[in-house]
Amino acid sequence: MDILKSLGHPEEIFNLFKFKMGGCRTVMPKLDYESMSESLRTCYLYLNQTSRSFAAVIQALDGELRHAVCIFYLVLRALDTVEDDMTIPLDKKVPMLNDFHTFLYQKEWCFTESQEKDRQVLADFPTISVEFRNLAQEYRDVISDICHRMGVGMAEFLEKKVGSMKEWDLYCHFVAGLVGVGLSQLFSASQLEDPEVGRDTELANSMGLFLQKTNIIRDYLEDTQVGRAFWPEEAWSQFAGRLEDLAEPEKLDLALSCLNLLVTDALRHVPDVIAYLSRLRNQSVFNFCAIPQVMAIATLSSCYNNPMLFQGVVKIRKGQAVTLMMEATSMSAVQTIISQYSQEILQKVSQTDPSRDKTLHILALIEEKSAVSQSSLPSRTHHLSPMYLSAAMLLAALSWQYLSTTAAQQW
Template sequence: MSVEAAYATCAEITRREARNFSYGIRLLPPVKRQAMCAIYALARRIDDIGDGTMPTDQKLLALSATSESLQDLIRDGVSAAQDDPVLVALADAAARLPIALEAFDELIEGCRADVEGRQYESFEQLVHYCRCVAGSIGRLSLGVYGPAEPERARPLADALGVALQLTNILRDLREDRQVGRVYLPREDLDRFGCTLELDSEGNLADPPERFAALVRFEAARAKAWYADGLTLLPLLDHRSAACTAAMAGIYRQLLDRIAVDPEVVRGQRLSLPTSSKLRVALRAIVRGRA
């Protein structure tokens, strides 16, 4: 398989599946855009294993096989990719840019936690999970962006990943609960007297005032992580900053809507209209050029 065809496959996966991230990725120059699409495509594959319909033992085997393929890729480069377009593209991207491919192992660790139905007693435990599944993507992205101060940028990218994942968790409370997943810490559920149980129609059944207090409490935490993580932007070149600002801006708008009206996530999966996403991307371009 040619490298060009491999990148085209990753770009199509990103266009089709990355409903929010694609708005930022489009703002990057070609080489960086191709690399980000390759990163997204493998991350999507890992997520799809965790969210798929295979039995638990088969999911865990598939995750282990993916980890082994990744180790082969790190050791042998494109020769280990064979005819897998995602791995071919990723190997080429890693040969061009200093992408820390080992961070994918953290993503796989987080996906294993999902498959095993792990729940979290404390916020500190939840933050570790967020660092695995989203902070890892931030660290992978830094290899593409090439910040001037990598050591300073790394914890900020990690913090932004935590903020994005906390937003995902709040957005998907009902959807996750329907498949038996509860991410919010037990200590927080107990504090606000919530269970995240479902009613007969499959909606979250906690009393409105308790539910709103819980969601707003977690949203405030996420906002603090955004405040820290977004200080990454000045360390990036203008197009990388625009990409990051667009992706983060879409999720931050989702978070703001949830915080204003927690009831919006009780019975549905919240999303922004395309027009709102485009406005966020446009603002990110202007900000990146400032």
């Protein structure tokens, strides 16, 4: 059970119960599905089926921006599904990626041959494209442009490996940085945020790169087992002859050095993340942007110097994720969270790690950028007596099954 994983973190157990019993509505209010067209309801169904991390925060966005971002996500999910499908031959896949943006205006276009888990967004693409065409022109222009640029970039990397660290940045730009750019332009087009948010593509790109690099680092084993290689060769070739060799037990020290190098590279985007978030003024947009970012730094903290990454997928606890969702609703709170996780990483830095100096430098910069007055903010660490904690655990164990059943509709 999820609650058992949070036994040593009583604040997470409290927040899990609070979230189950309605606290989730502070960040993911219930949508009025009755007022939607059938095709739009289907789009939200696909959103919930294909995204665990973004579905909630997308549905909490204000006004028409919510529908625009939902459709943007599904279009890019369909594009990404084409890229990920290893059963599509390159001579067919490359033209599909290059031309994908044109399918948005082809009422009947769909692709029913995919073997990927999210294949329904391709098989029923007409439902998504009709809702795309129902969006205001300013939203359609952004989505079509980003879809085009992403498709071309994805096609480019199908036929070459991610070699240098600069190529890693470029690949992450195509698959995620452009998402940050497109979202920022949608925020500005909705007039919920200032035009400058959409114009500053450098900060928007960093938002996407930070999330993508975190996912690539975390998914090392899953990717290598299916023949995908996203860790840059410039990094891993310093420590192994082949990328998959890092999973060999006898190479653990070298593998950890490579892992820490890549985590350090991802952390260099955090100052830009802080700068970007500090510009946002709409609460729903802030929540949408901040929650994935704090989950990413929590994930990097879990991954850093962690041997388990080469044996499976390292994930943050559900109670931890829920706590972050409920807390990351103001700039001061986000700065506190970032500071605390950067301190966690700092405590794990080895005296002998080859990237030690670079890691310490970027952590010091993050600490400087995230510095806020802590006196007025509640601590995220709660200390309870052993007797109280034991009683709370017993109550939790007895109540969890009941709450999971009666409050299921809250999820």
